[in-house]
Amino acid sequence: MNLKMNGKTVEAEENISLYDFLVSKQLEPERLIVELNFEIVPKEQWKDVVLKENDSIEVLRFVGGG
Amino acid sequence: MEDSLVIGGRELRSRLFIGTGKFSSNRIIPEVVKSAEVQVVTVALRRIDFESKDENLVQYIPDDCIIMPNTSGARNADEAVRIARLARAAGCGNWVKIEIVTDNRYLLPDNMETIKATEMLAKEGFVVLPYMSPDLMAAKRLRDAGAAAVMPLGAPIGTNRGLRTRELVKILINEIDLPIIVDAGLGKPSEAAEAMELGAAAVLVNTAVATAGDPVQMAKAFNLAVKAGRLAYLAGTGAVKEYAEASSPLTGFLSDNA
Numbered sequence: 001m002n003l004k005m006n007g008k009t010v011e012a013e014e015n016i017s018l019y020d021f022l023v024s025k026q027l028e029p030e031r032l033i034v035e036l037n038f039e040i041v042p043k044e045q046w047k048d049v050v051l052k053e054n055d056s057i058e059v060l061r062f063v064g065g066g
Numbered sequence: 067m068e069d070s071l072v073i074g075g076r077e078l079r080s081r082l083f084i085g086t087g088k089f090s091s092n093r094i095i096p097e098v099v100k101s102a103e104v105q106v107v108t109v110a111l112r113r114i115d116f117e118s119k120d121e122n123l124v125q126y127i128p129d130d131c132i133i134m135p136n137t138s139g140a141r142n143a144d145e146a147v148r149i150a151r152l153a154r155a156a157g158c159g160n161w162v163k164i165e166i167v168t169d170n171r172y173l174l175p176d177n178m179e180t181i182k183a184t185e186m187l188a189k190e191g192f193v194v195l196p197y198m199s200p201d202l203m204a205a206k207r208l209r210d211a212g213a214a215a216v217m218p219l220g221a222p223i224g225t226n227r228g229l230r231t232r233e234l235v236k237i238l239i240n241e242i243d244l245p246i247i248v249d250a251g252l253g254k255p256s257e258a259a260e261a262m263e264l265g266a267a268a269v270l271v272n273t274a275v276a277t278a279g280d281p282v283q284m285a286k287a288f289n290l291a292v293k294a295g296r297l298a299y300l301a302g303t304g305a306v307k308e309y310a311e312a313s314s315p316l317t318g319f320l321s322d323n324a
Contacts, residue, residue: 006113027114031124033156040155058113060152062123064092065110065136066085066223066250066272 004056012051019046022059033060069300071267073245074161074193074214076132080105081262082292083134083247084285085272086123088224094281095126102285106132108163108270110139111153124158134195136163143182150187162187163217163249164196173223177204181211188212197249200234205242216244217270220261221251224273228257232264239265255284255291262295263303 003012005025012021018041022029034041035058041049051057071078083106086095099107107127127133135153140146143166150162164187166179180196181204187194193214198204200218208216218235221227228251229235239246245267252258258269271288278284 006116025116028122031122031156032114033111033152035152040152042155043157060111060113062109062133062135062153062156062158063112064086064089064123065138066087066108066270 001051001053003051003054006057006059016051017047018049018051018057021051021057022046025059027059031061034058035060069296071245073195076193078105078268079103080289080292081268081296082258082289083108083249083268083270084275085270086127086276087272088276089281090276092121092123092126095123096128097282098275098285099128099131101282102275102289104131104285104289106134106161106270108134108136108272110136111149111156112139124156132161133158134161134163136165136197137183138165138167140164140166140183141168142166142176143179143186146179146183147186150183150192151190154192160191161193161195164194174199175219177201180204181207184208184213185211188214195247200231200238202234202237202241205238209242209244213244215247215267216242217247217249219250220248220257220269221253223250225251226253226274226277227251228253229260229264232260235261235266236264255287258288259291259295259298262292263298265299268292 002009037056080103082104084102084104085108137146137149140149146164146166164180164183166176167173175197177198184194184196195215195217196208196213197217205216221230247268248261248266249270252271253274261269275281275284
């Protein structure tokens with residue numbers, strides 16, 4: 001199925017959890033922040049949230065800034 | 067003498083805040099933080115870049131520091147609120163520096179949108195430190211909206227031009243019963259000292275340290291300058307006069323005829 005991640009279309013397995021999806025993208029879930037369809041998803045829920053076709057995911061992290 | 071600054075219920079010994087942008091390598095950040103003796107460190111929030119393998123910045127910030135995410139990239143109050151909520155979800159506390167900019171040449175903040183965002187975020191329990199153009203009425207509205215401190219710019223971001231807004235910042239210091247933190251534009255330790263002598267509660271620097279020849283040494287120089295400026299403010303500077311006034315006695319000269 002196709003998802004939108006950070007504005008780009010990406011492929012993901014059917015019924016994959018948010019957590020497994022992040023790991024499949026070689027991301028370390030530590031200190032990441034995720035918004036799913038414009039709603040913040042608390043870290044505790046990442047393993048329970050199952051992604052659906054056309055979901056829009058924003059994956060963010062802290063960078064240097066003043 | 068105990069001289070601490072209290073913001074959002076936190077007692078701070080250090081009056082120097084530091085930003086983490088523009089360092090040639092994040093690896094020197096722990097040393098910079100140590101030599102600056104800072105307790106408040108700013109960061110920004112961005113999308114993960116899947117093309118480049120970037121590292122986790124937070125690992126370089128000592129655990130006892132307060133991480134203050136900024137809302138850079140926000141062009142209005144709603145975007146700033148969204149960024150602040152996302153940053154809080156990272157689990158690094160509830161401080162936020164509001165930065166709302168639509169002007170790309172001077173990066174001057176939009177005071178009106180900043181006031182709106184301050185009000186919304188203060189209601190949600192954030193410790194809100196708004197970056198603003200030094201205007202007394204805007205500062206009063208930020209105070210009334212629940213700001214924990216007010217952060218006027220010294221000069222446009224990243225310009226190293228010094229305390230160009232001195233007269234307006236002084237008015238905020240005199241009239242606003244909140245910590246006034248000079249944020250942006252300070253390029254040299256002497257300029258940080260100047261802000262502190264004026265009565266600023268703290269200063270926030272980034273470019274001046276990050277782009278110095280030796281950022282660790284420059285962090286130390288700012289640390290000392292902020293302490294010196296604060297001490298001078300507390301000591302009370304002497305009066306400025308038009309004409310000379312001798313420091314040595316004006317009697318008992320060798321040529322005096324007694």
